[in-house]
Amino acid sequence: MLFMGVLYHLRHPLLALDLLWEHAVGESMVFQSMQRGCAETSVVAEDYEFRNESPFEDPGFPRMHFIEHAYAGDPTNRWIPNRACVEAMLRSAGFQIVAHPEQEVYLCRRGERKVHHG
Numbered sequence: 001m002l003f004m005g006v007l008y009h010l011r012h013p014l015l016a017l018d019l020l021w022e023h024a025v026g027e028s029m030v031f032q033s034m035q036r037g038c039a040e041t042s043v044v045a046e047d048y049e050f051r052n053e054s055p056f057e058d059p060g061f062p063r064m065h066f067i068e069h070a071y072a073g074d075p076t077n078r079w080i081p082n083r084a085c086v087e088a089m090l091r092s093a094g095f096q097i098v099a100h101p102e103q104e105v106y107l108c109r110r111g112e113r114k115v116h117h118g
Contacts, residue, residue, distance in 0.1 A: 001025045004032035009076045017093035031106045037082035062088040
């Protein structure tokens, strides 16, 4: 399955990845998305204390930039993730990143989804 250049146009990108995992992707997927911001990724803890704001100041923390009007003259550009965000979203949706052959391209395998208790 190919999922290329679509994520940042979607209103609900994580839901789209969840639905791909559930209904469309067989064994593997090639994923590509525009990325902006820091290309570094930081180790993310399983949980943070409520008053700990330091992760949000870390440039390598997963983040998604929201575009209210347009980006590059395109009003359908809604979200632009950094690299850490793309990788975290793929993992969260249940994909294993097998390879990262180019800056914005990932080869993924359909894996197990983590069950969040709470």
